[in-house]
Amino acid sequence: MRFYEYEAKALFARHGLPMGASRVVESAAAAREAFDAIGGPCVLKGQVLSGGRMKAGAVKFADTADEAAAHFDAIMPVEVKGQKSRSVLVESKSEIVQEYFAAVTWDGRAKRPVLVFSDMGGIDIEEVAETHPDHVSKTHFSSILPLSPRVAKEAIGATGVTGSDLNRLTPIIFELMQLFLRYDLTLAEINPIGKLADGRFIVLDGHIDLEAEARGIHKELLDELGIGDDETRQARPPTEFEIAGARVNAVDHRGVAGNVVEFDGNLGLVIGAGGGSLTLFDAVRKHGGKPANYCEIGGNPSVSKARELTKLILGKPGVERIAVMMNVVSNTRVDIVARGVVSGCIESGKDPAEAIAIFRIPGAWEDEGFKILEKYGVEYCDRSVSMYEAAGRAVAKMGAGS
Amino acid sequence: MSILISKDTRFIVQGITGREAINLTRENLDYGSKIVGGVTPGRAGRDVYGVPVYDCVRDIVKAHGAVDGSIVCVPPRFTQDAVFEALENEVKLIVVVTENVPRREVAQMVELAELRGARIIGPNCLGMISPDEAKMGGIGGPAANTRQAYTPGNIGVMSRSGGMTTEIASTLTNAGLGQSTAVSIGGDAIIGSSYAELMPLFEADPDTKAIAIYSEPGGRMEAELADWIRTNKSRLPVVAFMAGRFMDEMQGMRFGHAGTIVEGVEDTTAEKIKRMEAAGISVAERIEEIPELLRKRLAEVN
Numbered sequence: 214m215r216f217y218e219y220e221a222k223a224l225f226a227r228h229g230l231p232m233g234a235s236r237v238v239e240s241a242a243a244a245r246e247a248f249d250a251i252g253g254p255c256v257l258k259g260q261v262l263s264g265g266r267m268k269a270g271a272v273k274f275a276d277t278a279d280e281a282a283a284h285f286d287a288i289m290p291v292e293v294k295g296q297k298s299r300s301v302l303v304e305s306k307s308e309i310v311q312e313y314f315a316a317v318t319w320d321g322r323a324k325r326p327v328l329v330f331s332d333m334g335g336i337d338i339e340e341v342a343e344t345h346p347d348h349v350s351k352t353h354f355s356s357i358l359p360l361s362p363r364v365a366k367e368a369i370g371a372t373g374v375t376g377s378d379l380n381r382l383t384p385i386i387f388e389l390m391q392l393f394l395r396y397d398l399t400l401a402e403i404n405p406i407g408k409l410a411d412g413r414f415i416v417l418d419g420h421i422d423l424e425a426e427a428r429g430i431h432k433e434l435l436d437e438l439g440i441g442d443d444e445t446r447q448a449r450p451p452t453e454f455e456i457a458g459a460r461v462n463a464v465d466h467r468g469v470a471g472n473v474v475e476f477d478g479n480l481g482l483v484i485g486a487g488g489g490s491l492t493l494f495d496a497v498r499k500h501g502g503k504p505a506n507y508c509e510i511g512g513n514p515s516v517s518k519a520r521e522l523t524k525l526i527l528g529k530p531g532v533e534r535i536a537v538m539m540n541v542v543s544n545t546r547v548d549i550v551a552r553g554v555v556s557g558c559i560e561s562g563k564d565p566a567e568a569i570a571i572f573r574i575p576g577a578w579e580d581e582g583f584k585i586l587e588k589y590g591v592e593y594c595d596r597s598v599s600m601y602e603a604a605g606r607a608v609a610k611m612g613a614g615s
Numbered sequence: 616m617s618i619l620i621s622k623d624t625r626f627i628v629q630g631i632t633g634r635e636a637i638n639l640t641r642e643n644l645d646y647g648s649k650i651v652g653g654v655t656p657g658r659a660g661r662d663v664y665g666v667p668v669y670d671c672v673r674d675i676v677k678a679h680g681a682v683d684g685s686i687v688c689v690p691p692r693f694t695q696d697a698v699f700e701a702l703e704n705e706v707k708l709i710v711v712v713t714e715n716v717p718r719r720e721v722a723q724m725v726e727l728a729e730l731r732g733a734r735i736i737g738p739n740c741l742g743m744i745s746p747d748e749a750k751m752g753g754i755g756g757p758a759a760n761t762r763q764a765y766t767p768g769n770i771g772v773m774s775r776s777g778g779m780t781t782e783i784a785s786t787l788t789n790a791g792l793g794q795s796t797a798v799s800i801g802g803d804a805i806i807g808s809s810y811a812e813l814m815p816l817f818e819a820d821p822d823t824k825a826i827a828i829y830s831e832p833g834g835r836m837e838a839e840l841a842d843w844i845r846t847n848k849s850r851l852p853v854v855a856f857m858a859g860r861f862m863d864e865m866q867g868m869r870f871g872h873a874g875t876i877v878e879g880v881e882d883t884t885a886e887k888i889k890r891m892e893a894a895g896i897s898v899a900e901r902i903e904e905i906p907e908l909l910r911k912r913l914a915e916v917n
């Protein structure tokens with residue numbers, strides 16, 4: 214989950230990284246006040262989670278308090294890749310003589326953290342790596358041995374940086390490495406780090422991603438930053454439907470019936486598990502079907518979870534039918550899912566035989582499951598019908614019905 | 616022959632008194648696996664389907680001698696400690712079932728395993744099976760269901776999805792193609808054993824004649840496999856199924872497993888398919904195409 218720039222900087226500040234004076238503001242009047250408090254030329258930056266702010270017009274420079282107020286009003290309506298700013302960061306503008314890049318991330322192939330450093334910051338690092346490979350270093354380091362600043366020193370030195378620049382940059386980069394591991398980050402990036410005319414370095418912009426799985430471990434930090442449990446911080450904010458899906462899954466701890474993502478089609482999907490859902494979603498689209506949602510069931514969810522998920526999806530405006538499909542299941546019981554979806558249909562006031570386009574979940578307890586489906590006249594199939602074929606049958610029914 | 620496990624593999628279950636662990640213990644015993652003991656701190660002296668429970672791995676080793684492997688099936692916040700415990704008691708093969716373990720902890724487990732000369736499968740996996748020999752983990756479910764889906768033969772299976780491991784094996788079985796060993800490698804961004812890291816084992820197994828894999832968006836594991844095949848001039852034809860093609864247009868959204876997210880071009884299915892095909896891997900668009908593609912590739916080899 215991504216942090217806003219001001220949140221990343223709050224974390225940096227906690228650990229003493231050098232930065233210009235700044236303030237987060239939510240009104241033009243507050244922007245004016247912030248300018249006066251900082252006292253001098255400022256940069257105003259819209260707080261959005263996506264990149265490309267400068268290009269979109271969400272970053273502006275102010276030489277007066279009036280300008281700062283006007284810029285606030287100009288920045289707030291700007292959409293950066295579909296998202297508007299939630300606030301504006303007013304920060305003192307510094308004269309920079311050179312920009313640097315530093316990031317720590319996981320290398321899944323090496324299974325180690327990797328420190329990427331460049332003395333050509335501020336621009337796209339991938340591009341620098343291609344055009345000036347000798348100006349980018351990649352240094353892996355251990356996640357179990359005690360961290361040591363020499364890794365930072367070597368990474369910086371590898372790009373040709375030496376003298377007092379090397380000695381002043383090393384503690385900043387070392388701190389970034391420590392932050393990365395301490396807070397279970399998946400990305401800790403400073404871009405750019407600016408060198409001032411007097412030889413000091415400051416952090417100009419930062420990018421932090423915290424691993425979703427580690428939210429519980431770092432609850433204190435998240436509370437301090439005011440990041441609520443319901444903020445998913447994905448590429449787009451969750452919809453009402455998706456939030457309701459998360460609520461269904463949180464009802465009890467048995468199995469999974471959630472990870473709901475909203476789409477705008479007419480065929481509701483009750484699908485699973487992790488890999489099976491990806492496979493089935495592709496299959497429905499390949500047949501020309503229009504999914505109303507993505508979701509995942511698995512890990513043997515309770516009857517009530519399957520029922521509530523079914524009700525949620527059937528209740529979504531525009532949904533005509535649902536398809537209930539999974540790969541051959543091992544630990545999820547077919548009969549439990551069957552019972553859940555059938556009662557979900559009934560509680561939604563629908564005939565399961567009509568509402569369920571197809572039920573394709575083969576595996577553990579399938580005979581018991583198929584018996585339930587037969588009783589309610591629901592079309593089902595076993596493993597002799599492939600996932601792709603089952604998706605095709607569901608899509609064909611939609612054509613006939615509409 | 617098979618890789619990683621056989622009917623002689625003696626293993627333990629850490630967290631054996633948990634709901635999921637009790638199930639998989641029974642299913643593994645029913646299938647013929649040798650489970651010598653289980654661990655749940657504070658529950659020493661009990662038993663689970665006849666498997667004695669101890670407070671720590673050390674006590675099992677003391678009572679029963681060295682063990683070959685362990686299934687770690689404990690909640691996320693205890694997982695790293697359980698794996699460290701197994702490693703420090705010289706267990707060399709560890710299946711980590713647990714989902715939602717943060718990457719830092721996984722990387723640390725994997726790094727210690729490397730130092731100890733041990734192998735980790737998972738996390739977030741269902742383990743593995745050498746059909747009619749033994750299985751280690753929840754793979755295939757109850758023994759009767761497992762026998763229905765998995766049959767002995769010459770295809771090695773590797774999958775980032777536990778459920779799809781069984782779907783693929785079941786499809787192979789229905790088409791008359793048995794499996795040497797099927798491994799659910801786990802769905803996380805960092806895992807103990809990637810496709811490329813298991814390839815040398817299959818390569819050295821005379822009974823494995825071809826490989827089927829399930830792959831999905833996110834990460835560099837498919838590129839790593841393609842590189843491995845090219846560098847080592849593998850004798851094994853590989854057929855891959857690629858799921859999650861719809862995600863190529865949905866950057867930054869997470870679907871499926873923790874490791875499945877498109878953050879750059881290299882994470883997309885289009886790019887992965889391109890790289891795999893360039894290395895001679897046949898890519899299936901539907902699961903049911905896998906047996907036919909395998910037969911075709913096997914015929915070319917012979």
